[in-house]
Amino acid sequence: MDEFRSFVEKVVSYELSPRDHKSHPSLELLLDGLSGDLAPDMRSRLAAHLATCPQCLARWRELKESMRKEQRLLETRARPVSLPELLRRREEARLSNKVRSWLAPVFAPFRQRPALAFVAATFALLFVILGVTFPLLKGASDRLSSLTREVASLRAELASLSQGFGIPSGIALSPSGEELTRLVEEAERVNDPWQRSLLVASFLDSYGIRVPPDLDLRRTRTYTVRPRDTWEAIAERELGDKALWTILYLLNVKEVPEGELSPGQEIKIPERR
Amino acid sequence: MNEERLFYWDKLLRGEGVDLEKVRAMAVRDSTDAPEQEKAAWVLLLAAAELLKTGSPASRCYLIAYLRYCFSQAGTAYRPPEFDPESLKGTGIDNVLGTKLTWEEALVASSCKSKKGRSVDYSAMKRTEAKLKLACRRWWEELFGSLPRVLEGGERDG
Numbered sequence: 001m002d003e004f005r006s007f008v009e010k011v012v013s014y015e016l017s018p019r020d021h022k023s024h025p026s027l028e029l030l031l032d033g034l035s036g037d038l039a040p041d042m043r044s045r046l047a048a049h050l051a052t053c054p055q056c057l058a059r060w061r062e063l064k065e066s067m068r069k070e071q072r073l074l075e076t077r078a079r080p081v082s083l084p085e086l087l088r089r090r091e092e093a094r095l096s097n098k099v100r101s102w103l104a105p106v107f108a109p110f111r112q113r114p115a116l117a118f119v120a121a122t123f124a125l126l127f128v129i130l131g132v133t134f135p136l137l138k139g140a141s142d143r144l145s146s147l148t149r150e151v152a153s154l155r156a157e158l159a160s161l162s163q164g165f166g167i168p169s170g171i172a173l174s175p176s177g178e179e180l181t182r183l184v185e186e187a188e189r190v191n192d193p194w195q196r197s198l199l200v201a202s203f204l205d206s207y208g209i210r211v212p213p214d215l216d217l218r219r220t221r222t223y224t225v226r227p228r229d230t231w232e233a234i235a236e237r238e239l240g241d242k243a244l245w246t247i248l249y250l251l252n253v254k255e256v257p258e259g260e261l262s263p264g265q266e267i268k269i270p271e272r273r
Numbered sequence: 274m275n276e277e278r279l280f281y282w283d284k285l286l287r288g289e290g291v292d293l294e295k296v297r298a299m300a301v302r303d304s305t306d307a308p309e310q311e312k313a314a315w316v317l318l319l320a321a322a323e324l325l326k327t328g329s330p331a332s333r334c335y336l337i338a339y340l341r342y343c344f345s346q347a348g349t350a351y352r353p354p355e356f357d358p359e360s361l362k363g364t365g366i367d368n369v370l371g372t373k374l375t376w377e378e379a380l381v382a383s384s385c386k387s388k389k390g391r392s393v394d395y396s397a398m399k400r401t402e403a404k405l406k407l408a409c410r411r412w413w414e415e416l417f418g419s420l421p422r423v424l425e426g427g428e429r430d431g
Contacts, residue, residue: 004406007423008343011317014310015279016347016370033367040289041280047367048279054349060367065353 019052030060034067175207175246177259184253200250209246213273215239220251220268227263238269278318283365286344288337288383291322300416312417319416320408332404334385339401342379345372358382 025033025046032038033046050057081089110117175183183203190196204211211217223238231245239248249259252267261267277299281291300315324336344366351371361368361382374382377393385397410424 003423004402004409007313007409008317008402008405009346011310011313012343012347015275015282015314016344016366019275040284044280044283044287044365045276047283047365048276050367051279051283051348051370052275057367057370061351061353068353 016051018054021049021053021056024053024056025049030056030063034060034064174243175203177249180246180249180259181253184250204246207246209243211247212239212241212244215244215247215270216273217247217251217270219271221271222266223269225261225263225265225267229261229263231259231261234267234269275314278314279366281318281322282340282344283367285318285321285325286337286340286369287363287365288325288333290326293319293322293326296322304416309421312413313421316409316412316416317405319412320405323408323412324404328404331385332401334383335380335397335401336405338376338379338383338385339398339405341369341382342374342376342398345369345374345379347371 029038029046033043038046050060110120183200187196187199190199201211223234225234231249232242235245235248236242248267248269249256251270253259255267256265281296284291296319300319304312304315321336321340325333328336341361348371350373352373356372358374358378358381361372361374362384369382376395376398380393380397406424410420413420413424
């Protein structure tokens with residue numbers, strides 16, 4: 001039987017002995033063979049050539065090893081992907097390639113001239129900045145103008161109201177009790193009666209309050225406070241103008257320090273001339 | 274013609290059937306007045322093709338393993354890194370060449386099943402060789418008449 005084995009070995013060795021080939025398979029054919037894309041007959045023809053062509057066999061093994069390494073690399077990186085995901089990726093890649101092919105002619109000049117690309121990028125950046133900031137600034141400006149208009153209309157309304165009450169526009173409608181107390185304290189420190197009356201008059205004038213000419217502040221009469229009386233109510237009833245409550249308050253600030261009226265209390269009211 | 278035979282050898286190593294009549298016709302046409310080596314090559318190819326066509330699944334599997342074993346011993350020794358005989362399943366000459374397979378590896382590379390726990394079946398190699406020898410004798414007698422010394426002796430096919 002060993003003799004027959006030797007017979008077989010001789011035949012195999014004869015069959016596989018290297019030969020001179022007139023033509024060799026192309027790289028494309030070798031790659032197709034390695035990736036299993038060849039038809040069975042073509043695959044066996046290629047194998048038959050490789051078996052007797054040491055150069056092609058060496059090249060084949062080299063390519064095979066490269067492919068094996070690449071495959072190993074891909075396997076370590078890749079993770080199982082579902083079919084829908086695969087289809088989605090494929091579609092994305094197709095679209096991406098299409099967009100790239102559209103954009104290629106646009107970017108080609110920039111690749112050749114980096115300075116041009118820099119200038120274009122600067123303009124693009126400016127365009128983006130303006131595109132973003134301008135609408136923001138315009139919005140703020142619009143809001144500011146609308147607020148300005150609103151303030152103007154409120155001022156106009158206030159002015160009309162002020163005219164109705166005989167009060168100049170742009171000032172407070174009435175002084176507070178604290179302000180009046182402070183005024184009295186200041187007036188007391190002034191010795192000259194003329195200057196004192198000028199101080200009080202200018203203060204009242206700043207609130208648009210004018211002492212009627214027929215009212216004599218030096219002559220006063222006593223008034224007994226009634227239930228539910230207020231400074232304004234007394235001024236309206238006794239002096240004919242509720243805005244003159246300030247004058248009543250100034251005349252009685254010492255007797256009524258806190259400005260709170262109580263029934264039965266007596267206060268001074270200026271006489272009419 | 275050598276490349277033509279290798280084309281068929283590749284198919285046999287892959288376990289694919291070949292058209293025996295076509296191979297026989299080629300052998301008849303090209304081996305007339307051919308040297309002994311050519312005649313032997315045709316005879317061995319025809320014998321292997323016939324056994325692969327007519328043998329039982331187990332004997333076909335052992336035959337493929339035997340052919341792979343023989344072809345792997347030829348050529349410069351070459352084993353790719355991290356070589357695994359299982360990677361040779363379904364492959365042809367190009368992958369087997371130079372791998373210097375052992376009989377055990379040849380069995381693995383050809384998906385030959387062995388009974389669980391049983392050691393490597395070396396007798397299968399002998400049986401396959403015997404069958405192949407008988408087939409070679411038959412083809413040689415049919416094509417060329419008188420047998421060469423190497424094929425003489427042994428059991429005659431009944």
